[in-house]
Amino acid sequence: MRCKDVQRFLTGGFEAGAGDGPASEAQAHLDGCPACAAYAADLAKIRDGVRALPRRELPAAVDARTRQAIAAAR
Numbered sequence: 210m211r212c213k214d215v216q217r218f219l220t221g222g223f224e225a226g227a228g229d230g231p232a233s234e235a236q237a238h239l240d241g242c243p244a245c246a247a248y249a250a251d252l253a254k255i256r257d258g259v260r261a262l263p264r265r266e267l268p269a270a271v272d273a274r275t276r277q278a279i280a281a282a283r
């Protein structure tokens with residue numbers, strides 16, 4: 210794997226269910242590439258930061274209208 214392939218893998222650009230081939234190839238690359246390892250660490254910090262944000266609920270009326278619009282589009 211090249212750096213751009215690893216970065217695409219880390220950001221979810223690979224199809225789910227592709228087996229663990231891509232994951233083990235990406236890990237092998239990360240073990241030997243400081244730039245991609247730093248990229249992966251930054252992504253992990255961003256993901257942790259987003260998870261730590263307070264969850265905000267939609268106003269009930271907006272939630273109901275959104276659900277109706279989704280149901281109507283099916």
Ligand SMILES: [Zn+2]
Pocket residue numbers: 211212213215238242244245246
């Ligand atoms: Zn790399």
